[in-house]
Structure formats: structure tokens, C-alpha cells
Amino acid sequence: xxxxxxxxxxxxxxxxxxxxxxxxxxxxxxxxxxxxxxxxxxxxxxxxxxxxxxxxxxxxxxxxxxxxxxxxxxxxxxxxxxxxxxxxxxxxxxxxxxxxxxxxxxxxxxxxxxxxxxxxxxxxxxxxxxxxxxxxxxxxxxxxxxxxxxxxxxxxxxxxxxxxxxxxxxxxxxxxxxxxxxxxxxxxxxxxxxxxxxxxxxxxxxxxxxxxxxxxxxxxxxxxxxxxxxxxxxxxxxxxxxxxxxxxxxxxxxxxxxxxxxxxxxxxxxxxxxxxxxxxxxxxxxxxxxxxxxxxxxxxxxxxxxxxxxxxxxxxxxxxxxxxxxxxxxxxxxxxxxxxxxxxxxxxxxxxxxxxxxxxxxxxxxxxxxxxxxxxxxxxxxxxxxxxxxxxxxxxxxxxxxx
Amino acid sequence: xxxxxxxxxxxxxxxxxxxxxxxxxxxxxxxxxxxxxxxxxxxxxxxxxxxxxxxxxxxxxxxxxxxxxxxxxxxxxxxxxxxxxxxxxxxxxxxxxxxxxxxxxxxxxxxxxxxxxxxxxxxxxxxxxxxxxxxxxxxxxxxxxxxxxxxxxxxxxxxxxxxxxxxxxxxxxxxxxxxxxxxxxxxxxxxxxxxxxxxxxxxxxxxxxxxxxxxxxxxxxxxxxxxxxxxxxxxxxxxxxxxxxxxxxxxxxxxxxxxxxxxxxxxxxxxxxxxxxxxxxxxxxxxxxxxxxxxxxxxxxxxxxxxxxxxxxxxxxxxxxxxxxxxxxxxxxxxxxxxxxxxxxxxxxxxxxxxxxxxxxxxxxxxxxxxxxxxxxxxxxxxxxxxxxx
Amino acid sequence: xxxxxxxxxxxxxxxxxxxxxxxxxxxxxxxxxxxxxxxxxxxxxxx
Ligand code: SF4
Ligand code: SF4
Numbered sequence: 001x002x003x004x005x006x007x008x009x010x011x012x013x014x015x016x017x018x019x020x021x022x023x024x025x026x027x028x029x030x031x032x033x034x035x036x037x038x039x040x041x042x043x044x045x046x047x048x049x050x051x052x053x054x055x056x057x058x059x060x061x062x063x064x065x066x067x068x069x070x071x072x073x074x075x076x077x078x079x080x081x082x083x084x085x086x087x088x089x090x091x092x093x094x095x096x097x098x099x100x101x102x103x104x105x106x107x108x109x110x111x112x113x114x115x116x117x118x119x120x121x122x123x124x125x126x127x128x129x130x131x132x133x134x135x136x137x138x139x140x141x142x143x144x145x146x147x148x149x150x151x152x153x154x155x156x157x158x159x160x161x162x163x164x165x166x167x168x169x170x171x172x173x174x175x176x177x178x179x180x181x182x183x184x185x186x187x188x189x190x191x192x193x194x195x196x197x198x199x200x201x202x203x204x205x206x207x208x209x210x211x212x213x214x215x216x217x218x219x220x221x222x223x224x225x226x227x228x229x230x231x232x233x234x235x236x237x238x239x240x241x242x243x244x245x246x247x248x249x250x251x252x253x254x255x256x257x258x259x260x261x262x263x264x265x266x267x268x269x270x271x272x273x274x275x276x277x278x279x280x281x282x283x284x285x286x287x288x289x290x291x292x293x294x295x296x297x298x299x300x301x302x303x304x305x306x307x308x309x310x311x312x313x314x315x316x317x318x319x320x321x322x323x324x325x326x327x328x329x330x331x332x333x334x335x336x337x338x339x340x341x342x343x344x345x346x347x348x349x350x351x352x353x354x355x356x357x358x359x360x361x362x363x364x365x366x367x368x369x370x371x372x373x374x375x376x377x378x379x380x381x382x383x384x385x386x387x388x389x390x391x392x393x394x395x396x397x398x399x400x401x402x403x
Numbered sequence: 404x405x406x407x408x409x410x411x412x413x414x415x416x417x418x419x420x421x422x423x424x425x426x427x428x429x430x431x432x433x434x435x436x437x438x439x440x441x442x443x444x445x446x447x448x449x450x451x452x453x454x455x456x457x458x459x460x461x462x463x464x465x466x467x468x469x470x471x472x473x474x475x476x477x478x479x480x481x482x483x484x485x486x487x488x489x490x491x492x493x494x495x496x497x498x499x500x501x502x503x504x505x506x507x508x509x510x511x512x513x514x515x516x517x518x519x520x521x522x523x524x525x526x527x528x529x530x531x532x533x534x535x536x537x538x539x540x541x542x543x544x545x546x547x548x549x550x551x552x553x554x555x556x557x558x559x560x561x562x563x564x565x566x567x568x569x570x571x572x573x574x575x576x577x578x579x580x581x582x583x584x585x586x587x588x589x590x591x592x593x594x595x596x597x598x599x600x601x602x603x604x605x606x607x608x609x610x611x612x613x614x615x616x617x618x619x620x621x622x623x624x625x626x627x628x629x630x631x632x633x634x635x636x637x638x639x640x641x642x643x644x645x646x647x648x649x650x651x652x653x654x655x656x657x658x659x660x661x662x663x664x665x666x667x668x669x670x671x672x673x674x675x676x677x678x679x680x681x682x683x684x685x686x687x688x689x690x691x692x693x694x695x696x697x698x699x700x701x702x703x704x705x706x707x708x709x710x711x712x713x714x715x716x717x718x719x720x721x722x723x724x725x726x727x728x729x730x731x732x733x734x735x736x737x738x739x740x741x742x743x744x745x746x747x748x749x750x751x752x753x754x755x756x757x758x759x760x761x762x763x764x765x766x767x768x769x770x771x772x773x774x775x776x777x778x779x780x781x782x783x784x785x786x787x788x789x790x791x792x793x
Numbered sequence: 794x795x796x797x798x799x800x801x802x803x804x805x806x807x808x809x810x811x812x813x814x815x816x817x818x819x820x821x822x823x824x825x826x827x828x829x830x831x832x833x834x835x836x837x838x839x840x
Contacts, residue, residue: 033801083450116801122596124534125518125526130800142525145514147453148533152596159450160514162443168514231801252599258801261532264592264611265809268535268585272816275581276823279481283573286483529809530802538813574824581820 035115039134040180041202041234042189043209044108046246047219048196051078051092051106058191059090059110062176081247084109086159089173090188093247100241107246108188108197111136111157111173112226113234118257122152127170134202134234135175143170154230154252175234202234209238231256423767430764433757437511445757451743452752454512459738460762461508463590464731465501466540467614470622471629472498472547473576473583478659480576487652489645492554492782493633494626499547500769500776506544508765532592539586546579557789558780565789587618594737602741604683604692607674610737616667621730623660624703627653627723637777642784654711657719660726661707668700688744695736699729 057072059065065087070077078094085091090110098105113136120128125142128149138158145168150158161168176186184190189197198205206227213220225237229252237248244250437445448455475494478484510516523541528534549568556565591614594601607613630649634641641649675681683689703726710718739752777783798804 033799033804036799085450118596121530121802121805122533123526124522124528124531124537126528126806127526130802142518142521143515144518144521144526145516146512146533147448147514148531148593150450150453151593151600154597154599156451160448160453161441162446162448163441164514165437165439165441166515168441249599256801257596258530258805260598261530261592261595262805263608264532264589264595265530265535265805267611268589269812269816271584272581272820275584276577276820279477279577279580280823280827283481283483283577286481290483290485527810527813528806529813530805578820 033116035202035232036130036132036134038201038203039132039234040175040199041113041134041205041236042175042186043198043200043205043236043238045196045198045212046105046107046237046239048194049092049106049108050194050196051075051094051104052193053078053092054191054193055108055188055197056088056090056092058187059173060088062179062187063089063174065089078106084111084157084159084172086161086171089171095241095246098241098245100245105239105241105246107237107239107248109155109157109247110188110235111175112155113173113175114230114257115232115234116230116256116258118152118154118230118260119149119158121258121261122148124148131177133175133177133180135177135180136234137174137177138170138172140167140169145170152257154249154257202236205236209236212238228254230254231259423771426760426764426767427771429760430767433760433764434511436757437761442512442514445755445761447752447755447758449750449752451746451750454738454742455752456735456739456754456758456762457508457512459735460731461512461765462505463734463738465505465508465765466587466590467618467621467730467734468625468727469498469501469505470583470587470618471625472501472550472622473579474619474622475626476550476576477580480573481580484655487648487655489642489648489783489785490626490630490652493629493777494622495547495550496554496776496782497625497629497769497773499544499551500772502540502544502547504765504769504772505540507768508761511761532589532595535589536586536593539582539589543579543582543586546575546582550575550579554776554780554782557786562788583618584615588612588615590614591737594742597742600743600745601737602683602688602744603678603680604675604688605737605741607678609670609674609677612670613667613674616663616670617730617733620660620663620667620726623656623663624723624726624730627656627660627720628727631720631723633777633783636774637783640777640783644785645783650716653716653719654714657707657722658711660723661704661711664700664704664707664726668696668704671696671700688741691736691740695729695732699726699732703729 053072053075060067060072068087078092081093082088082091090108092106092108095105095107113130113134115130117128117130117136119138120126120130120136123143124146125144127139127143128136129139130136145160147160147170149170150156150160158170158172160170176184176188179186185199189199198208200208206224209224209227213222213224219240221239221242223243225239225243225248226233226235231254237243239246239248242250433445442448446455446457471494475487475490479487479491506519509519513519522528522534522537526534549571553565553568556562556568588611591610591612594606595608595610598606630653634649638646675684684693703722706718706722706725709715710722743751781789798807
């Protein structure tokens with residue numbers, strides 16, 4: 001851990017001091033990554049493999065795996081297709097009935113030690129590491145056991161200790177990294193009696209493979225499997241039959257695994273950077289719309305109130321005017337009636353005067369009562385008008401509530 | 404509250420409770436087996452099939468169906484649909500419970516679950532989509548917890564803290580949407596690393612977009628679906644606002660779901676064109692793909708639209724359940740059914756009964772937790788003391 | 794030697810690690826920036 005963290009900081013330094021390091025920083029931001037120079041690999045020539053299972057036995061021994069049910073000398077196990085298992089980091093399979101070949105073809109399976117390992121790209125704790133030697137190794141101390149590496153590996157290589165409840169491990173070929181460090185050959189390469197396996201610098205292995213193909217064009221398919229597959233692998237294969245026939249998929253393409261997800265990963269910071277901008281904008285807009293709506297509502301209410309108040313005032317003044325007129329009319333009428341009555345009375349009085357001069361005693365009394373009547377009538381008219389005014393006010397308040 | 408308790412005690416032997424009890428006991432037994440004997444004893448996982456339904460259903464479907472939280476809070480707080488305010492709390496609650504139990508379920512699937520925080524302490528495997536998923540799920544669970552926490556705080560009477568958290572609503576909502584966008588899409592992006600294993604009809608560079616867009620559909624449909632269930636079971640717990648807003652919400656979310664489904668349909672078709680996979684439609688997998696495309700995307704899109712046009716709430720509710728089923732099928736297709744499609748059937752995966760047990764167990768726990776919370780906390784009604792502050 | 798990156802995987806690890814850190818910072822500073830931006834609005838827009 002500490003090493004890789006130091007390395008990480010080192011890179012940060014490199015990024016910061018780009019100009020001083022010049023070409024090195026350039027290399028760090030290169031568009032083409034060719035892998036570690038002088039890294040090692042193994043060339044498996046399937047045309048030389050005889051299916052003796054010596055490599056399986058050696059792998060079992062050097063990795064101290066549990067002994068299988070049937071001994072390695074029992075070749076009947078080749079009758080069924082096998083895959084890598086917890087107890088077998090490498091297996092040899094026999095492929096029969098291939099039209100391009102007279103006899104059966106044997107092919108060894110193990111981790112291909114990809115130049116850009118999918119397992120490493122997928123692991124979220126960086127448990128896998130492509131080392132400078134070429135080996136892809138796994139670190140038990142950090143593995144969480146999510147098994148995403150197994151999903152990712154295009155060759156279905158890693159296996160898992162499903163029956164171990166406490167410390168399940170991801171298992172796969174290590175290219176004998178501990179042995180390589182000691183200067184030894186990988187166990188399988190050392191044990192192969194037919195030299196179907198060649199260990200060496202990957203660049204040299206490719207040259208050797210090319211040589212073989214050009215020397216024996218009838219013997220080999222003109223392709224080195226692993227040179228470009230999935231961005232290239234440290235294990236390379238030569239075959240006399242199409243690689244698909246010996247269970248090496250030809251549809252994997254040459255895209256290195258990290259490129260498969262780098263696009264999606266690249267979108268992540270865009271979302272983080274722009275989503276808040278967009279969402280805050282949407283929020284501000286809906287907030288603003290809401291505010292405008294509230295304001296509009298408020299102005300509408302205010303206007304409505306103004307309008308009703310104005311209307312009310314107009315109504316009121318109309319009513320007042322009307323009431324005034326009515327009042328005047330009523331007064332006029334009352335006065336008129338009063339006058340008429342008074343006239344009548346006066347006439348009557350006059351008549352009475354002329355009729356009976358002798359009865360003068362209560363003359364003043366009827367006069368007074370007539371005046372009183374007139375006054376009462378005027379009062380009544382005024383109260384009616386006053387009643388009308390509050391009614392207009394009520395109407396006004398109703399309008400307000402409605403709006 | 405005490406009345407409710409009395410009622411609960413009287414009716415404790417309901418068929419629902421008996422079923423739940425049996426499931427919980429079975430779940431606990433399997434849990435014991437899983438953690439004492441390892442994954443091998445409880446699952447049918449193999450070298451070829453490292454992920455089963457604990458990932459395909461519990462994680463992928465769980466996260467997709469818990470999208471209601473971010474969809475609803477975004478609609479209400481960001482897009483200004485204040486009239487659906489009463490739907491936020493229940494949606495946040497189910498979102499929170501969904502994510503919480505996704506994380507619980509993850510502990511069953513991981514080989515060394517106690518190392519779950521390792522990626523963020525030692526690992527930093529930043530090139531992994533799973534790192535992205537893990538980080539966002541962890542952060543979003545925290546966001547959901549904060550958003551949800553106002554309910555228990557109202558229940559328990561922590562007024563001060565509650566108001567403090569309440570003021571963060573907007574920021575939390577925006578963070579929630581950002582984080583949801585990221586991890587919903589990253590769940591799809593998990594499979595980008597394996598083009599050779601996932602059937603080409605489902606594998607597409609657009610996988611992350613598909614997962615994100617379909618999570619919106621899942622969220623909208625789940626809110627309608629849950630609302631329907633909650634109305635049956637907890638009608639007495641709802642306040643007037645909740646009851647009154649429920650039907651307009653069903654219509655509004657149904658309309659939105661229909662629209663998003665239409666978009667989802669077109670990008671799915673574009674995906675076939677972009678990969679030039681038309682010829683594959685004539686195969687068995689192609690038929691299954693068409694079932695998903697027509698039966699669970701185009702059909703619910705139309706049904707939703709009809710339901711909205713005719714104000715047919717029943718149809719909308721049915722469509723919501725149908726759409727949820729479609730989302731489940733889609734996630735299982737990507738993670739299990741169309742994954743490793745090239746392997747012979749003898750190497751294919753079918754879940755162990757214990758895997759089913761745990762998945763059902765987890766769903767039951769979610770339902771029980773939901774029931775525990777809505778019968779006690781102000782979820783389906785507003786707390787009388789905090790009415791004004793919404 | 795340490796400053797040269799040989800594999801795409803290591804390169805992405807390097808860049809993504811930095812990107813993740815920047816993402817965290819930018820997400821948090823957006824909140825602060827929004828407050829700064831709207832602090833003098835007569836009515837405070839942020840709740
Ligand atoms: S073959 Fe598989 S396990 Fe081996 S390095 Fe490549 S991706 Fe990793
Ligand atoms: S199982 Fe272990 S090694 Fe494999 S991806 Fe997960 S954490 Fe990494």
C-alpha cells in the first residue's frame with residue numbers, strides 16, 4: 001500500500017512539474033501504452049503439446065495445491081472439457097474432430113496475464129496488479145470478495161473459494177511470480193517435456209512465433225493469439241487450427257479492458273460538474289415561476305380590491321346621490337303635502353271662519369298638529385336613506401372576500 | 404398510539420404476520436448457514452457464474468426500485484410540483500429502506516463482508532465501475548438517511564435538530580439526484596467490462612443510460628404502486644392532504660412514466676441500430692428481447708397514456724405494477740438471463756432455494772420495517788407541530 | 794522510472810483518482826458558490 005501511495009504522490013508531482021520532467025511527463029500522458037518494457041511472457045505452441053499433463057502436475061506442486069482425485073498420469077480426465085479450478089490453476093484440454101487437423105489438438109489454459117488486465121480494471125480495491133515482470137498478481141490482504149474480477153475476465157480464469165466462510169480467496173495462476181523473482185522458470189514451463197511452452201521476453205516471443213509461422217506456413221494459422229486480443233496478453237498461442245476450435249474466443253476484439261469502461265467513467269465527472277448547475281437552474285426557475293405566480297396573484301388581488309373599492313365608492317356616491325334626490329323629493333313631497341294640507345286647513349279654517357265666526361275658542365290647535373305631522377314624515381325618509389348606505393358597504397366586503 | 408397497539412396485539416395472528424414470521428425464521432436459519440459454511444453451501448454460484456440473484460435481484464432490482472426517493476423529491480422540491488408534497492415522505496422512506504437493505508443483502512453476497520469499507524480506506528480502485536457504485540450508494544444512503552431523519556426526529560421530539568436538517572432539504576435533494584444519476588447508471592456500466600459475456604442485444608455502450616432512464620420509470624411506477632398498497636393497508640394513517648393528493652399524483656406520475664417510457668423505447672431501438680443487431684431479433688434471445696421491448700416498455704407506455712387520457716386510475720395502478728415487473732425482468736436479463744448466454748446449459752446458473760429464501764427474507768424485512776415506521780412516525784400524515792414549515 | 798506510466802490501467806488509476814478528488818471538492822464548493830452568488834438577492838432563494 002505504502003509503495004503505491006508513494007507512487008501516486010510521485011505521479012502527482014510529475015503532473016505538477018510537467019515542464020521540468022519534459023519527456024517523462026509526456027510519456028505519462030501518452031495516448032498509447034505499450035506495457036512494461038522487457039516484461040516476460042510464455043508462448044504456448046499447441047502444435048507441440050501432447051496433452052501429457054506434466055504442466056498440471058508441476059503447477060499443482062509448486063503452488064502447493066490439494067491433490068486431485070485422479071492422478072495426473074490418468075489421461076481419461078481429458079475426455080471432458082475442464083476449466084481452471086481452485087485446485088487447478090492450469091488445465092489441458094483435448095479438442096477432437098477438428099477438420100483442419102488429422103489428430104486431436106491439445107491446448108493449455110491458465111491466466112493469460114493480460115497487458116491491460118480486465119480483472120485489475122474491475123477490482124475496486126486494486127487487489128490485482130500487473131507487475132513489471134509481466135505477471136498479474138492478486139493481493140489477499142485487500143480483497144473484499146465481490147467477484148467482479150471474475151465477471152470481468154474475458155477468459156473466465158479466476159476462481160473463488162465459495163466454501164470458505166471466513167477467508168475466501170480469489171485464485172488463479174500467478175505466472176509463478178515468486179519463482180520468477182528467484183530467477184526460476186514457471187513450474188509448467190520447466191516441466192514441459194515437449195517444449196510446447198517457451199518462457200522469455202514477450203517481444204522476443206512474438207519474434208519467435210513469427211519465425212515459426214513463416215518457416216512452417218502449412219503448420220500454423222497465421223496469427224499469434226494474444227498479440228492483440230483484449231489489448232494483448234503476456235501468454236501467447238500458436239495453433240494449427242483456427243483458435244476458436246481450441247476454445248480461444250476470436251470475438252473478443254482488441255480493445256483493452258480499461259477502455260471499455262473509461263467512457264462511462266468519463267461521464268461521471270461531467271454529471272458531478274453539470275448536474276448541480278442544471279438542477280439548481282431548474283430549481284431557481286420553478287422558484288421564480290412560483291414567485292411570479294404569487295406576485296401576479298397578489299397584484300390581481302390588490303387590483304380586485306382596488307376595483308371593488310372604487311366600484312363600491314361609485315355605487316355609494318350614486319346611492320348617496322339617489323338618496324339625496326329621494327330625500328329632496330320626499331322633503332318636497334312632504335312639504336307639498338304639508339303645504340296642501342295647510343292650505344286645505346286654511347281653506348277649511350277660512351270656511352269655518354266664514355261659516356261660524358262665533359266658534360273662535362280652539363283655532364290654534366289643529367294648526368300645531370299639522371306641523372308635527374310634517375316633521376315626522378321628513379324624519380322617516382331620512383332614516384330609510386341611512387339604512388341603504390350600510391348595505392352598500394356590505395356588498396363591498398363580499399366582493400373582497402370573493403376575489 | 405396506544406389504541407393502535409391494542410389493535411395490533413389483538414390481530415397479531417393475521418395471515419400476513421404468520422407468513423412474515425415463517426419467512427423471518429427461515430431467513431435466519433439460512434443466514435446462519437451462509438455465514439458459517441460459506442457461499443458454497445447456500446448458493447449455486449460457480450466459477451462461471453460469480454453473481455447470482457443476490458446481485459441481480461437484491462442489488463440491481465433493489466436499487467432500481469428504490470429510485471422513487473430521488474424521483475419524487477426532485478419533482479417536488481426542484482421541479483416545483485408542490486402539490487405532490489405529501490408523496491415525498493413515503494417515497495423517501497421506501498428509498499431509504501430499499502438502500503439500507505440493499506447494503507444488508509450485499510453482506511450476504513460478499514466473501515468478506517466486514518471489508519465493505521475497504522475500497523474507500525485502502526483500495527481506491529478508481530477505474531472500477533464498482534468503486535463508483537459503492538461510493539455513490541454509500542453517500543446516497545447517507546443523504547437518504549438525513550432526508551428521512553426528520554420523521555423520527557418529529558416523532559421523538561428533537562425539534563432543533565429536525566429544523567436544522569430540514570433547512571438542508573434543497574442541498575440534499577440536489578446531491579441525491581446527482582448521486583442517483585451516477586450510481587443508477589453505473590450499475591448498468593458494471594457490465595460494460597464484459598462484452599464477451601452479455602448477449603449483444605442487451606450489451607450496449609448505452610447500458611448506463613438505459614439503467615438511468617429506466618430507474619426514473621421504476622421510481623415513478625414504484626411510487627404509484629406503493630401508494631396503492633399503502634392506501635389499502637394504512638388508509639387510517641393518512642391525513643386529508645395525503646388522501647386528496649393521491650389521485651392527482653397517480654395521474655401526474657402516470658403521465659410522466661408514460662413519457663419517459665416512450666423515450667426509453669426509442670433509445671432501446673436506437674441501441675439495436677447502433678450495434679446493428681437486427682438479425683439477432685430472429686433468434687430465441689431476440690424473441691425474449693422483443694418480449695421485454697414490446698411487452699414491458701411499449702405496452703406500459705401505451706397503457707399509462709390511455710389511463711391518463713381516460714382518467715382511469717385502476718388502469719394506471721395496474722400498469723405501475725406491470726412496469727415494475729418489467730424493470731425486474733430487465734435487470735435479471737442483464738445480470739443473469741442474458742449473461743453467459745454462450746455457455747452450455749449445464750454451466751448456466753439457476754438460484755439455490757436458499758438464495759430465494761434470503762431474497763424473500765430481505766423483501767419481508769423491508770415490508771416489516773415500513774410497517775413499523777408508518778404506524779409510528781409522521782410519514783403518511785403531517786406532524787401537527789411541523790405543518791407550517793413545509 | 795516511477796514517473797513513467799506504462800499501462801492504460803495505471804494511467805486511468807492515476808487520472809481517475811485525481812478526478813474523484815476534484816469531483817468531491819467541486820460538489821461541495823458548488824453549495825458555497827451558490828450561497829455567494831445569491832447572498833445579496835433581496836429575498837434569499839436558498840432555503
Ligand atoms: S486472463 Fe483474466 S485473470 Fe488473467 S490477467 Fe487477464 S483478465 Fe486477469
Ligand atoms: S473479488 Fe477481490 S480481487 Fe476480485 S474484484 Fe472483488 S475485491 Fe477485487
